[in-house]
Every structure is written in structure tokens, then in C-alpha cells.
Amino acid sequence: MTATNAILLELDRVSRAFGGVRAVDGASFAVRKGDIHGLIGPNGAGKTTLLNLISGLIRPTGGSILLGEARIDRLPPHRIAALGVARTYQNIRLFPELSALANVIVGEHLRRKGTTLQSMLFMPSARREHEAARERARALLARVGLLDRAEERASILSYGEQRRVEIARALAADPALLLLDEPTAGMNPSEVGAVGQLVMEVASQGQAVLLVEHNVKLVMGVCRRVTVLDFGKVIADGPPAAVAADPAVIAAYLGAKP
Numbered sequence: 001m002t003a004t005n006a007i008l009l010e011l012d013r014v015s016r017a018f019g020g021v022r023a024v025d026g027a028s029f030a031v032r033k034g035d036i037h038g039l040i041g042p043n044g045a046g047k048t049t050l051l052n053l054i055s056g057l058i059r060p061t062g063g064s065i066l067l068g069e070a071r072i073d074r075l076p077p078h079r080i081a082a083l084g085v086a087r088t089y090q091n092i093r094l095f096p097e098l099s100a101l102a103n104v105i106v107g108e109h110l111r112r113k114g115t116t117l118q119s120m121l122f123m124p125s126a127r128r129e130h131e132a133a134r135e136r137a138r139a140l141l142a143r144v145g146l147l148d149r150a151e152e153r154a155s156i157l158s159y160g161e162q163r164r165v166e167i168a169r170a171l172a173a174d175p176a177l178l179l180l181d182e183p184t185a186g187m188n189p190s191e192v193g194a195v196g197q198l199v200m201e202v203a204s205q206g207q208a209v210l211l212v213e214h215n216v217k218l219v220m221g222v223c224r225r226v227t228v229l230d231f232g233k234v235i236a237d238g239p240p241a242a243v244a245a246d247p248a249v250i251a252a253y254l255g256a257k258p
């Protein structure tokens, strides 16, 4: 990966207020194609709000968001998904009664513009297509180390396993940009290492990852660039080493760590 990678996502003075709270306050930064881009900051800094703005769950009260050439900040979530943005949630959102495999298959349908699950079922080729979708979903579960859990109901999986299913589901949409909101929360160290490895693999295939993480060691280890939010504002943005040495960051965030 070189410094000349094209910009994939560009935020220009993006703001979002909730009543009197400026959750995101004039944030500008860019994510480049194929980069792993860290987004860190103390609790309440506005990280999840920013992912909600990018994925279209909420709209900014100011500023603009570009994906490639397309302005996406006024588009509904399904349109943004169809343009190649997939995400996971800080609060896991799986279908608890469906199997791990079925949850991943659901993710595939997000990328099929204009093809609903229902219409697929009525197509003569539906069965063949369904088998192919199952195979792709099984391959994704294997990629996150969960093939042996494919048929288990999501609700009985451990917290870390559920997070991995969510990542597999997001990857099923084959996104140009993957948004991960605290993917390692509740994971043991070996699971954390595996997520780091997976994120690097994803990026090596040209997909960009915007990684919201409280695990600073992971962020500093895998990210090519890191943006730091504090009270909704970008207080630092640059290569991990420079960001980690920035006094404002140390004061706002790293300094607060024991």
C-alpha cells in the first residue's frame, strides 16, 4: 500500500447535535482505499455517532460525507450499503434465533441491489443460488474461525463468537468500506489477535476498514492511519506513531489509561 492510495471516504466538517450535545463537532478526515484506519477516543467522544452518520442511520446537522464521488450524507442506509459500505454494531445486532450461518446469509442479500430474498425464492435457479449463498457464508464463517459453530443459534454463542459472526455478515456484502464498532469488546486475547489478522487480510484485498476500538494496542499495531476524537472534535489525525506521541492525545485519551 502506498501513500498515493485514492481517497474512498471523505468527511468535511461533519457535525451532529442531539439537543444541546455536540456528539460530532466539525469532524474532517479521509479514509483511503485499502487502508486500515483507526478511530479512537474516550467514551462519549462521538465514535459510534460518526459510524451512524457514515452508514446513514442518522443524518448530519452540518458538513458533508463523500464515498468516492458520491455524496452519501442524505442517502438512506440501504442505498449506502448498496454503494459498498457494511458495518458491525457496538451493541450486537444478530437475529438471535437464526443460526450463525443464516445470519451471515442475510448479509449477502444487502449487496444484491433490487433482488429481494423473496424474489430469489421464486426464481427457477433459486435452489442453486441458495446453495451457492450457503457455501459463500460457510467460507466466511471459516474465515472468522467459526465453521464448527455454523449451525448453532446465534443466541447461544459467546459474546466474542457473536462479534465474529457480525464481522462475517458484514464481509458477506463484499464491502469497499467496512465499519467496525469495537469489534474486540468482550474478546479474549487470542480472539483479539485473530481479529487483527482478519482486518489485515481484508485490507490486503483492497477493502478499507474504519476501525473503532478501545484496544489502543491493536489500533497502533494494525492501523496505517489513526484519527482521534474528543468531545466530537478531531484532535489528531496521522500515522499511529505520531498520534501516540501527540500531547493532546496523551492528555485526552492515552493519559487517562492506567
Ligand SMILES: Nc1ncnc2c1ncn2[C@@H]1O[C@H](COP(=O)(O)OP(=O)(O)O)[C@@H](O)[C@H]1O
Residues within 6 Å of the ligand: 018, 021, 022, 023, 041, 042, 043, 044, 045, 046, 047, 048, 049, 050
Ligand atoms: N441518540 C442519541 N440521543 C442523544 N444523545 C446521544 C445519542 N447518541 C449519542 N448521544 C450522545 O453523543 C455523545 C457521543 O456518543 P457516542 O457516539 O456513542 O460516543 P462513543 O461511541 O465515542 O463512546 C455522547 O454524549 C452520547 O450521550
Ligand SMILES: [Mg+2]
Residues within 6 Å of the ligand: 047, 048, 049, 090
Ligand atoms: Mg461507541
